[in-house]
Amino acid sequence: MGQQQLLLLIVTMIIIGIATITAINTLESSQVQANHESIKQKMIEAANYAQSYHRKSDMFGGGNGSFVSITLEELNLTADHTLGQFSISDESAESFTLTAIPAAGDEIDIVATIYKDDIQITDVPKE
Template sequence: MGQQQLLLLVLSTVIVGLATVAGIQAFSENQAQASQDALVQRGTSIASDIQGLAGKPTQMGGIDPTDISDASTIIDRLGYDANPVSAEGAGTNGECEIKNNSDSSVGTIDIVCTSDDSPQKVTVGVSPSADEPVTTQFGSP
């Protein structure tokens, strides 16, 4: 083999190696973003279910929108088996925990979603009687 052919072989091997590393890195970043998006979707879905309960009369299984501070009642009314709730598609150990919001007034519930594959935790606040009934915040895991 000539020297020029060996040089082209080495150069093409280096280019293929760099492309492979870049592809693996892009895949990892996209996987983390997909986990984050799945947590946001699950938290928002639970918040929507809570708003639906707040819109129903209490005689028909709804909850009082001005007093939704009891997370165990909400979990029971939504029909979830346990708290935290599984967050499918959010990666390893993806789950959303429904909690009373101790920093806020009565009538607010927080849904805190985490996953081992997500770079941040997602907190979705639900307050059906507020001007902005659903808020989303991101924080460190």
């Protein structure tokens, strides 16, 4: 009877170990997904600021119908944010690109192309 109880104890410990590892992995992937969703929400807010900047006259600190001189400050962002690193590129009169390197997870970058009346957000796999 002692061997059977010992075997049951070992099997129970193995099952508990597997369940614990599964729970930790689930929490980690959940944290990464939450970080990516927060970045996308931040990009939507930034698009709102950008579109307002595009419409404003340069006399009032706007772009006067252009995104050429837009900065992260106008988008209410910093380059090193708690969610990740943000940068602006490809500024033109009609659009610009906002790129985020997430703080959590290292498989993708999140790229938003912001237009005067639209935003397109895509996940770009890292090479």
